[in-house]
Amino acid sequence: MKTPYSEEAIADILRKQAEWEENELAAALNGRPEEREVYETESGIKLKRVYTAADVADIPADELGFPGAFPFTRGAYPTMYRGRPWTIRQVAGFGNPEATNNRYKYMIATGQTGLSTDFDLPTLLGLDSDDPMAFGEVGRVGVAIDTIEDVDRLFDGIDLEQISVSLTINPSAWVIYAMFVAVAEQRGCDLHKLNGTLQADPLKEYVAQKEWIYPVKPAVRLLRDLIMYSTEATPKINPISLSGYHLSDVGGNAIQEIAFIMAFTIAYCEQVIDAGMDIDDFAPRLSFFFISHQDFFEQICKFRAARRVYAKIMSERFGAKKPESMRLRVHVQTAAMSLTKVEHHNNLMRTAIQALGAVLAGCQSMHTNGLDEAFAIPTEEAMKLAIRTQQIIRDEINVTSVVDPLGGSYFVESLTRDMEKEMLRVLKEVDEMGGAIKLVEEGWFQQKLADSAYAIFKKVDSGEKISVGVNRYVDETSEAAEAEIHPYDEQCTQLQVERLNAVRANRDFAHIQMLLEELKQQARTEDSNLLPKTIELVKARATLGEICGALRDVWGSYDEPMIV
Template sequence: MKLFSDAAIADLRKKQAEWEEKELAAALKGRAEERSDYQTECGIPLKRVYTAADVADIPADELGFPGAYPFVRGVYPTMYRGRPWTIRQVAGFGNPEATNRRYKYMIETGQTGLSTDFDLPTLLGLDSDDPMAFGEVGRVGVAIDTIEDIERLFDGIDLEKISVSLTINPSAWVIYAMFISVAEQRGCDLTKLAGTLQADPLKEYVAQKEWIYPVRQAVRLLRDMIVYSTKVTPKINPISLSGYHLSDVGGNAIQEIAFIMAFTIAYCEEVIAAGMDIDDFAPRLSFFFISHQDFFEQICKFRAARRVYAKVMSERFKAKKPESMRLRVHVQTAAMSLTKVEYHNNLMRTAIQALGAVLGGCQSMHTNGLDEAFAIPTEEAMKLAIRTQQIIRDEINVTSVVDPLGGSYFVERLTWDMEREIWKVLDEVDQLGGAVKLVEDGWFQQKLADSAYAIFKKIDSGEKISVGVNRYVDENARALDAEIHPYDEQCTQLQIDRLNAVRAKRDTALVQRLLKELKEQARSSDVNLLPKTIELAKARATLGEICGALREVWGAYEEPMIV
C-alpha cells in the first residue's frame, strides 16, 4: 500500500520544480548556500528540502505502529506513556565500598537502575596482586577479585528490586557466576533478578581491545552463558551487543548498526547450534548504542536498527514471538564528543544527544558527566547528568506522544536510506564468510580504522566543527580548571590484603580440584562451563585463577596486523 497516489506525487514534483525555478533560484542569487555537499556524518547526501515525493516509494507497512512489527516506531505500544526509560548512570571506581556509596548516592538522586564499570585487571581476568595489574587496580572501574567483593559491592541493595547492569566482557561469565552466587546466599529468587551483562566478545576484538582468549573460545563462553542464564535467570539479559564502542573508536552510524547486526547473527547461529530455539533466548538479547552529534542521523539510526533487527529475526531465524523481534536499546551519550577546553559546553552536548536518544526510542540511558573528558565524574557532575534526563522526561513534554517524529518526510527518508546501507554491509559480511571469520581476519578492525582516520582528518581540517576547540576558540580558556575525581592510592593494597585473607581461610584443595575439572570441561566444546564456574565462585576461587585456568587450555588472543 502506498501512502500517496501517483497523481498526487506527480503534481507535487511539478510544483516543487516551479518553486526551485522561481523562489529558490532568486534566493540563491541573493545569498549562496554555505557549501554544496550537505550530508550526514555517515555520508548519506542530504537534500535541501524533503516532501511527500521523497517517501512515495516506501511501503506504508514498513512504518507500522509502535509495539508491532517491524517496530520502527518503538518496541512497545505505549512507550514512555506506559513506562519511562530507565535512568542508568554507570558507576565504578576504587574498591567495592566506594562504588557502593556512589550507587546509593545516585539512587537517592533519582537513578532507577544500577550500572557497573570494572577496572582493567578485572576486565582482563587478572587478580589485583598480579604484576600485570600494577597501577591499574580500581583506576577506571571497581576492582573485583572474589565473591566477597561482589558482596561488598551490593551491600544494602535489594537485588530483587533493582536491575543491575554489569559492563564486563572477557571475564563476564565469572562475574555473572559470582553475582548469582551472592544472590543465592542472600536467599533471592533467581528468577526475579533483572539486569544486563555486556558480555559482547566480538566487539572487544574490533573496538575496545580488551580480550583474553582466541575469538572462537570467547564466543563459546558467551554461548554457555546465554544457554545457562535463559533457564536460571530469565530476566537477566546475558548480552548487550555494544555498538557504542564501535562508534567510540571512529565507526560511523551505518557501521555501528551493521557490524553489531552481523555479530548478532553470529551469536544466534552459535546458540542455535547448541540446541536452543531462537524464541527461547532472543527475547533477552539487548543492545547498547551511542547517541552522537548528528541529531537526526542518530534518531533515524535507532529507527532503522529496529526494522533491520526485526527482519533478521523473523526472516533469517524464523522467530515467532514478537519479543524476539524487539530491539531493546540502552543508550549512552557520546564520550568522544566531550572536550577538556570549555568543558562546561559538555552539558549542552550531552543534553542534545540525550534528547536524540529519547526521540529515537531508547529503553534506558546513561548521560555523560560534564567532566568525563578528565576522569571518572564527580558526584556533582553525576547529579547534573541525572538531572539532564529528568528534565527531558518531566519538563518538556516529549514523552506524551509515541515516535513524535514519525511521518516526517526527512526522518522517514533518512531512516529508509540508512536501512538500505546497513543491508549492503550485512550482505558483504555474508559473502566474505561471516562475522567470526572477518573478526579473525581483521576486516572489521580495518574498516573502523579507516573510518576513524577520515573523521580525524575532518576535525584537523576544521571541516568537522568542535565548538571551543577548532571553532570559536577562546584563547584564554583553560582546560585543567575542573575539579577531578581523586584516585584512591590505598586501593591496591586493600585488595591484595583481602586476597591474601581469602586464600588463607578457604579450602585450597577444593579450589584446585575444581580448577582442574574446569580445564577438563574446557577441552570439550559440548560442556557448559557455568555450573563449574559457580562452584568455583562459591569455593572462593579468585577471578584470576578461574580465567587463568582457561588460558592454560585455550591460550591467548593475538591481534592481526592492521595497516
C-alpha cells in the same frame, strides 16, 4: 505495494517542486549561495535541500507501521514512555567495592532507577589485583573485583530483587555473572526475580575496546554457554548487551555501528542455535547498547532503522515467531568522545541534546555523561547534573506524551529508509565474505573502523567537522579550565591484596584445584556448559584470576592481526 500516496498526488508535488526550484530557489541562490556544495550526514549519506511526500512515496505503509508491532520502526512498545519511562542508568565503578557501593546509594537517592557498573582493567582482563600485570591499574577506571566477597560488598544494602543491575564486563563476564548469582543465592533471593544486563559482547572487544583474554572462537563459546545457562537460571537477566557504542567510540560511523553489531548478533545466534536452542527461547533476552552522537537526525533515524533491520533478521533469517524475539531493546549513552576539556561546561549542552535525540528515537534506558568526563571519572556533582538532564527531559518539556513524535516526517522517514538500505548492504557483504567471526579473526572490521576514524580525524583537523570552542569560536585567552577531579584512592591495591590473602588463607585449596582441573576438562569439549562449574568455583572462593587463568592454560591467549 500499498503507500499512503497516490500517483497523481506525487506527480503534482514534483511539478510544484520543479516550479519552486525554478523561481523562489533560483532567486535565493542567486542572491546568497549556500555555504557548502554538498550536505551529508556524518556517515556520508547525501542530504537533499528539502524533503517532500515524493521522497517517501515508495516506502510501503507497513514499513512504518505502529509502535510495538512488526517491524517496530516507531518504537519497541505500544505505549512507550506513557506506560513506562526509560530507566535512568548512570554508570559507576571505581576503587574498592565499598567506594562504588557508596556512589550507588548516592545516585539512587538522587533519582537513578537502575545500577550500572564499570570494572577496572585487571578485572576485565581476568587478573587478580596482586598480579604483576595489574600494577597501577587496580580500581583506577572501574571497581576491582577478585572474589565473591567483593561482589557481596559491591551490592551491600541493595535489594537485588528490586533494582535492575547492569554489569559492564566482557572477557570475564561469565565469572562476574557466576559471582553475582552466587551472592544472590547466599542472600536467599529468587533467581527468577533478578533483573539486569551483562555486556558480555566478545567480538566488539577484538574490533574496538581491545580488552580480551582468549582467541576469538573460545570467547564466543563462553558467551554461548552464558546465554544458554542464564536463559533457564535467571530469565530476567539479559546475558548480553551487544555494544555498538564502542565501535563508534573508536571512529565507526552510524551505519557501521549498527551493521557490524547486527553481523555479530547473527554470529552469536547461529552459535546458540547450533548448540540446540530455539531462537524464541533466548532472543527475547538479547539487548543492545548504542551511542547517541552529534548528528541529531541521523542518530534518531539510526535507531529507527536498527529496529527494522533487527526485526527482519530475527523473523526472516532465524524464523522467530514471538514479537519479543524481534523487539530491539536499547540502552543508550551520550557520546563521551564529543566532550572537551576546553570550555568543558559546553559539555552540558552537548549531552542534553544527545539525550533528547535518544528519547525521540525511543531508547529503553540511558546514561548521560558528566560534564567533567574529559578529565576523569565524574564527580558526584557532575553525576547529579547528568541525572537532572534526563529528569528535565522526562518531566519538564512534554516530549514523552506522544510515541515516535517525528514519525511521518518526510526527512526522518526517508533517512531511516536510506540508513536501513546501507545497513543491509554491509550485512550482505559480511555474509558473502564468510561471516562475522571469520572477518574478526582476519581484521576486516578493525580495518574498516580504523579507516573511518582516520577520515573523522582529518575533518576535525581541517575544521570541516566543528567542535565549538576547540576549532571554531575559539577564545584565545581561554585554556582548558581546571575542573574538580575525582580522586584515586592510592590505598586501593593494598586493601584488595590484603583481602585476597585473607580469602586464600581460609579456603580448601585442594578442592579448588580439583574444580579447576574439572573446568579445564570441560573446556576441551564443545558440548559442556562451563557455567555450573564456574559457579561451584566462586562459591568455593576461587579467585577471578584463577578461573580465567585455568582456561588460558587450555585455550591460550589472543594475538591481534596486523592492521595496515
